[in-house]
Amino acid sequence: MNEPVRRLSVVVLSLVLLLMMSASFIQVINADDLDQDPRNVRTLYKQYGNFRGPFVVEGESIVWSDPVNDPYNYQRTYSEGALYAAATGFYSIVYGRTALEQTENELLNGTDDSLFWTRLGNLFAGEQQQGASIELTLKPTLQQVASEQLGDQRGAVVALDPETGKVLAMVTSPTYDPALLASHDTAEVNENYQELLNREDSPLVNRAIAGDTYPPGSTFKLIDTAAALEAGMTGDSELFAPQELDLPGSSNTIGNYGGESCSATDTISLSDALRISCNTAFAQLGMDLQWSVIERKAQDFGWTESIDIPLAVTDSRLPESPDQAQTAMSAIGQYDVRATPLQMAMVAAGIANDGVLMKPYLVDTVRASDLTVVDVTEPEVYKEAMTSSDANALTDMMVGVVDNGTGTAARINGVEVAGKTGTAETGQDTSPHAWFVSFAPADDPAIAIAVIVENGGSLGDEATGGAVAAPIARALMEEALRLQGEGNL
């Protein structure tokens, strides 16, 4: 009976080989198809079913993961979703992750290499391993003020700490509540997302850093002035400022706001030109300085260079080899000059910090679940934008803008405020964008701000940067000064 036993063992061997082949087929050859099968929720659960760390502002969690009794195990929860959506982004089982939820994903879900020792240490602690918490640089009250001030107008506010580059406020309007997309009910999430996507005012777009970039209008004159100062001019240097400036090689002319003339003598000092935002003077200055000089100064403040904070910021653009007429238009922030609100806040911050532009950042501290610090962002010099003496001269001129120029709406009693208005033309049929760029206190700045209100906001055609955007900046500066007084800034 030994022979049949041997044959039987060959049969058994074949059967086991058959099983191995079929397992190989499932687990290797056919695995991708099975993984991608729409009925396979496993891939989704694996990706989204983790005990994610929270986002924290000023010691309080604003986004966290709650244990729930469904296959995902945790539900992303928001205390003030809409207020911080621009920074945190959303975390959706259907539409994935955006903003910091995406860029900080590996820290939040605990798989980042920097958390290795923490993971090891946690093993014996008897706790469910949670991802790291991300402490943001944002200030809750500044966010609140910016959001209230923008109200239902379209626009954005970015506030920086000029000394460190911390982003103190980043608000985009309109915005959305990420909780709408974080539900585990996919049908509901689909519906909410489609609704947000189809809205004509694009609430999902972060206008502060990644919307369609805006023409900076007269706020770009800060760059012209910085370039002029570097070229050896001073605030007292006289500029040619006719009522209307003919554009070379074209029948078009540049005029001033309301068609007024800047001065009776057709000349004006550089500081007065900035104070009253004289278009013809800056257009002429631009042509006199040459575009390349202005272009270099703009780049010194960050134009055309990619930056992430760690959110990816849309590049601010400059025209390529413009002719004289285009140079004149570009010098007053029109033609092909484009900037994000963050870029304009960086201009203010660079001037405020004696010409040294710090790299903006949103993530302050990363803590492991046991509260040990994993990473702290150290302030970092981004660019030497201008000399300290030029920066001080420019600051003085900007103080003039607020004291008795176009930006008087930003005045704060007892505090020197430096600012610059901008009213950017957007086309024949649409109202201009209202800008205001400022920092305060002028001698030792606590906050640098850029505000944009799209298409004049509630004032429409009548809008100017001074009328619409400056009061918003003032409210933020007042709050910042209050915080500074409390020692919280």
Next chain:
Amino acid sequence: MSTVSEIRVRAGRRSEMALLAISWVIIVLARAQVDYNAAYLEISVIALYGLGTAVLMIAAHVVLDKVAPNADPVLLPAVFALNGVGIAEIHRIDLAEDTSFANAQMIWMALGVTAMIVVLLVLRDHRKLRRYTYTAGVVGLVLYLLPLVPGLGITVNGARIWISILGHSMQPGEFAKIALVIFFAGYLVTNRDTLALAGPKFLGMRFPRPRDMGPLLLVWAAAMLIMVYERDLGASLLFFGIFLGMLYVATQRLSWVLTGAGLFFIGGTVAALTIPHVRSRFDAWLHALDADTYASGTSEQLVRGLFGMASGGLFGTGLGNGRPDLVPYAESDFIIASLGEELGLTGLMAILTLYLIVVQRAFRAAIGVRDGFGKLLASGLGFTIAIQVFIVVGGVTRVIPLTGLTAPFLAYGGSSLLANWIVLALLLRVSDMARRPSEEAVPA
């Protein structure tokens, strides 16, 4: 009776100790890894588990040393490894689903080892079992048909292979298979000569004489009864497969096997076409991924298992890192899919190889032992494990339709575990005889 050439074998108890140590390290680490990945590592719990399994291993080893010193040294470590890996994975499912199957399974493991020890102590010579040939036959048949008794049998997942006594449920089929192997061994060793007589020649092969077909038809009828009334293809296939395998070993006639397989195929096809439950199992098998089949729920469990195995890929997610709990019955019927997910194809191959080792060692004992009853008993028990593994793993990996059987030693289930440890005891007993130096082997 065939004669065996003398093979000098070392007793191998020391090799067994070394293999047991390796096995112990594997199963304790597996359990620790589950806690590490899916919950948290508590050294005291792992230490207790390590201690418990070590005590079981040492007890089994010491008893073997005393009452079966020449027994095969590979069987015990391989079975401990399978049982331990199973417990680690069951514990993993427990953590995900807040159940406590693993604790029960550990108790069943201890009971299983105890049962093995008792069998080895009581049964000093496997040939004694031959006296109980017909008793075993009756017991086996009764156990197999017990789930059909109204009020006793319960239907789980459409199949009626469970019974419930005093609130405890068990699968009598697991014990029935042992009794039937004993019966077939005793019956075939007596009647093999008659059955081996050649009949008419057909297709170049000698077929049995029709008048000798009685026993085959009887067993076939019983298998069909199980399929029709218990609605379980697996139990039926296992039952009939054991018989065909042993019939082949006894008669060495392929024609018997082909006749039987043909009959079973016909019966199976008829059942698949007429019995809704069996039919839906066939549908789920053939069209698992079709939208209709999936939506109707018939193939959902199978497909979820496939998704799990696919997500494991070549190397698996690591014990405790997957989501085996997304598959229904992940700790019992689908433990193979759970392990495929967390240990990957590599781990699954290792597990299949362990089974292969156990089966081949059983066949080795069958070849080594001198008496015909022992040969049939050992090869029958080995083949039982082999078919059961094939039916279970084949069902999960879509080689054959899914059935309600569980993976021996791995899957959660007291009846199954207890029965299989008894199978191991019998294999060790036969192998002890097979490997005994010849002067001792003279029957007393």
